[in-house]
Amino acid sequence: MNRLSLRLWLGRALRAWRTSLQLRTVLATILLSGLAVTVIGGFISTSVRSNLFDSRRDQVVAESERATENAQSEFSNAAELSDSQDFDQAQSSAREAIARSTTSPGGTLVAMLRVAGQDGPVVMQNLVSRGFDESTMVSAALRSAVDADSRGEVYSQPLSIAGEEGGDPGIITGSVLDVPGGGRYELFVVYNLRDVQTTLDFVQRTIAIGGIALVFLIAAVSYAVVRLVVRPVRVAALTSQRLAAGELDQRIPVRGDDVLATLARSFNGMADSMQRQIRQLADLSRVQQRFVSDVSHELRTPLTTIRLAGSVLYDQRDDFPPATARAAELLHTQTERFEVLLGDLLEMSRYDAGAVQLETEPTNLVRLAEDAIEAVQPLALERGSELRLVAPGGYFEADVDSRRIRRILQNLLGNAIDHGEGLPIVVHVDSDKDAVAIAVRDYGIGMSAEEVERVFDRFWRADPSRQRRTGGTGLGLAIALEDAVLHAGRLELWSRVGEGSCFRLTLPRRRGEEPGESPLGLPPDDGLDTTLAPTEADS
Structure with missing residues (x-):
């Protein structure tokens, strides 16, 4: 889209925004309802996510506590055994106990790592599940908290588990195992929370689709409601325009007894009153114009006779006494002025009647x-x-x-x-x-x-x-x-x-056009008085 097309499109959009009350109302409803749905949907999504994570974390911590207790029990049962075969059997039993105690739809990873810096022989090798990456999964803060624990607590921390299709959310728990004769071991269990993320994605999609559908439903309802309200207003506007154009018989249809019907009846009553008054004024104006025209025409005949007789007296005024001669002069002057006045009255009556035609x-x-x-x-x-x-x-x-x-x-x-x-x-x-x-x-x-x-x-x-x-x-x-x-x-x-x-x-200069700016100033500069300031005063 080039710049000209974009400008035309923006111009049409702005014109539609300014001229359409229905469009402004529907768009405002969509924007406000969309904002409300977004805020509410975000709040619900956050609450669901928090509740799902918290409940899953509590479940994971409980399972990890059971796994720690079961493993510790297996090692305690083998406390009096001293050969390596028995430690291997205890290690295997501990692994099975941990597996029985930890269940996750996304799978679990287990690692038993000997705490570094201990004296004494290593009687049991580290146990690490396939896929467990100590360097990325066990943070320094979690390891420090586990190593410093002396009360047998279970510590947890969220993490991201790398996979073929991207990362999955997860939780890693850490606790301490005391292996008789073998020292302290760190027990780390990684729980995959893919099922929680799947549930959360489903909830968020449902909220998004429901929110969009709700916004469109609100827009449709607002369009229908605004159309019901705006249609009578549009009819009233068109009717008023026609009344202003001189179609005095135009009225608004009245339906029902609601507020809009009351408005229509009031408008029609006002239109009836205006029509009666306008007709009365028009009739009065026609009577007045006819009266002026008739009087002017009727006065022309006696005025012509008076003017002829006055002209005769005026031409013979030198033969009259001074007072009579002055009377003849006044009669002649006022008769001419009366004739001009009649002509002007007839001209004004033609303007009032709209009967004047230009001959350009x-x-x-x-x-x-x-x-x-x-x-x-x-x-x-x-x-x-x-x-x-x-x-x-x-x-x-x-x-x-x-x-x-x-x-x-x-x-x-x-x-x-x-x-x-x-x-x-x-x-x-x-x-x-x-x-x-x-x-x-x-x-x-x-x-x-x-x-x-x-x-x-x-x-x-x-x-x-x-x-x-x-x-x-x-x-x-x-x-x-x-x-x-x-x-x-x-x-x-x-x-x-x-x-x-x-x-x-x-x-x-051409008939039917507008003159525009005047070629002369008001007043124009004629060089006779340069001190005058040209201030315009129009009538």
Whole structure:
């Protein structure tokens, strides 16, 4: 498996771990139950091993004590005999007595060795069974304990017995025999504990197999239980997703009277309540939208009549007395403003109803900005504000609805002229391969942080008492924001009191894409005021 395949496999495993509650629960159950079974199995195995060894050791020591007593009895019976033939017979009898007293399924090895360093004649040769290796089986500590014994005790020590198929566990015991006329002899008996090891292996295999089977059984049970619990939760999650997507008639099936059934009934009750409220709000919204649309349309006919009559009076105002002439001027101005307000209300009603469609075409935004600047140039000259266009060159062309983008620019320029305090107003246009941006920067009164948060609200004005020259309705920026969002773009604002404001419009160059990072800073550096810190404040 190469590194890429391993990385993909790990990625899928991590994704499954994060997304599947059932998988996490079952794996955690397997790990914890496996740990518990391992600890318990190890404890049982250790206890069985200790008990088997201890009981076998006690049995071996008892047999060795009997063998020592029987051998010593044979030598004592021959205490008054002095010829070598009788000692040979005693030695043979002692060997038989030891054999009768020691029984081991794995066999025993016997050695009678004369204690070194004794004076006197050697009347009996050492007795060593075939396979008994004194150098490896008798340790120095055991020999020292046996040689120093004066109470006739039996000493034991575990050892490993070499064999054809590996080592077998065993126990060696040591004791002292007093041979009349022959001195002291060490009696070593080696017991093979292969049978104990076989029993222990069987017990350990049984524990291991039973533990593995138990872990898998626990995993299967936990899987079944978790599946029973997770399935209703998954159904609830899918139902909630469908409700969030607008399928308000989706409900969770209710089965039984347990906690999950109670949850399902509560969820369904909540969904019913939400559906009723959403329908009420939708009905109210439709009534409101229809009301605004109907009122706007119905007002157009009398408004057209009033505008025509007002235009006649406005054209003849020089023939009227001053008070009547001023009234004709006010009637003409407010009629135009009322007509703009009706148009804005109709546009907002279309946005609220979701009935707005984009009509995009490749458009050069520099030319669009030039047209917008030219349209508001007389008003800017009247207020003493110089309009500047900064377009360093680049891509610029983008798929946009030119009518709506022109309306955004005219709204932003109108606000800048109203609040620019007669200072220069700079329009920046820049783009890259993914996005195009237009920024309108003024150096007027600016806005506070609280005003920035509400600037795109409908019918809200930063300073209602301030005289406006553009005849705004309070819906211009709200419509501009809706136009930007309709293009999948962003309309952002930076503003500081006494330092001016900057609106930045960022749009994708191709319809249906995201604009990404804006090509312009907020505010962009135009060289007019290098002391301004570009701190972003979005709405």
